[in-house]
């Protein structure tokens with residue numbers, strides 16, 4: 001110890017050894033050449049007659065290296081380097097390593113073989129990973145995650161990923177809160193680090209460090225991948241280049257994000273795929289004058305571009321639901337499996353807030369579709385900028401959305417508006433999505449905050465896809481079409497319909513009001529019966545009162561008006 005302190009030479013040698021060890025990967029071509037030279041020197045001096053065995057000896061050494069390489073180009077490189085080294089060693093053993101032109105050949109081939117080695121991305125990333133793993137305890141300490149450890153790390157196409165374990169008591173929420181600090185500690189560019197919880201262990205997580213942004217450029221759409229609504233649709237790709245597949249059958253979908261974030265782009269991918277499915281009928285509502293959906297008009301069975309048309313279209317959707325529900329209850333069927341003869345109905349609503357604001361009647365019908373449409377394969381696909389309760393109308397539409405696709409949001413907390421309460425805290429960081437079309441998706445089976453980018457559907461793609469598939473679009477099935485022709489009740493009178501499904505709180509509420517005793521039924525009883533919240537109950541009661549169908553008979557007690565009640569026996 002004391003000697004080391006007092007010996008500058010020893011200090012310098014130790015420092016040099018440390019540097020050599022640290023940069024051993026970068027120095028590998030030079031150390032290999034030096035080793036080869038020394039081996040040639042020794043063999044020439046002691047066993048010059050062994051020269052024919054030199055290539056074989058190098059080959060045996062290379063076999064171990066070749067086995068660890070998984071890419072053909074890397075194997076080829078190793079084989080070429082091995083063959084060159086074997087030939088040089090044979091010559092050096094026989095003639096001596098200083099025999100001309102052997103030193104020049106060694107220097108030139110070291111340089112030639114060194115260039116691909118020094119520039120090879122995978123090698124550089126692997127070195128970074130090794131250094132990071134060794135430096136992690138210090139980084140963790142500095143960023144506030146002291147005690148966390150790297151369990152394993154692998155280099156992948158875009159950078160590297162590691163399985164990490166936390167100190168007991170730390171959680172994924174602590175890690176998420178420290179992502180910018182981790183980026184600073186690792187010296188990456190901002191936005192390079194992704195963390196995902198380990199579904200099997202609360203004290204572990206997966207960390208990905210992206211050397212390059214795999215989504216830096218737009219990903220062209222290659223046309224529809226779906227032929228039936230029963231199969232998932234390819235929306236885009238995750239950062240690890242795997243496709244994002246989302247199943248839309250019997251599911252309502254909400255697409256949210258700020259203006260210009262790519263909502264219409266996502267709708268185009270979905271509509272483009274559904275247009276190619278002969279077992280789905282498409283209806284569209286576009287209150288921006290048809291700007292977004294009109295290019296698909298030839299594939300849409302109906303397109304509403306005014307509030308009045310939207311109200312009619314959604315009223316008709318409710319009629320379809322009722323007709324299908326009635327037919328299904330008669331045949332004891334639980335869900336409807338779409339076929340080209342009995343297709344599903346998907347209603348695409350671009351900018352839902354316009355509907356809620358300008359066509360409240362339509363929004364009420366949409367609410368009904370959201371609550372009752374799934375089983376009968378009538379579903380909504382709605383896009384909006386900020387799906388606040390006000391923007392989504394007062395009903396249950398937002399809570400009924402099974403698929404949530406969140407593009408870029410302006411405020412951090414808006415993530416929760418699109419993806420649901422608690423999403424932001426769980427690591428769904430939609431405010432960090434930094435290009436149009438980048439999104440997070442939450443749906444059944446898709447519960448990790450993995451970033452994806454939607455395919456870019458160009459105007460040309462829309463034109464060619466619409467032209468190609470419009471001749472094959474199916475009509476509505478006879479049962480649903482007849483429901484639209486018949487003298488069916490208006491949505492406001494829907495409560496008078498005789499069919500009552502278990503899952504429809506609207507009808508349950510009406511039945512309770514109609515069958516209540518003279519002193520009425522209390523709001524808390526109505527909440528219990530319908531399993532809906534107080535706000536929803538009051539909202540519906542006010543609507544009934546305005547329409548003259550129900551009235552408050554005492555404080556907090558309601559019943560249907562007399563002419564709506566069955567005559568007492």
Ligand SMILES: Nc1ncnc2c1ncn2[C@@H]1O[C@H](COP(=O)(O)OP(=O)(O)OP(=O)(O)O)[C@@H](O)[C@H]1O
Nearest residue numbers: 218258259260261262263264265436437454455456
């Ligand atoms: N997946 C994508 N990849 C690359 N660029 C995209 C993608 N989706 C959209 N864009 C680009 O972003 C622009 C805005 O997209 P889009 O119109 O879909 O946004 P929006 O959220 O619907 O906006 P608004 O709310 O104003 O209608 C498009 O013109 C397009 O150039």
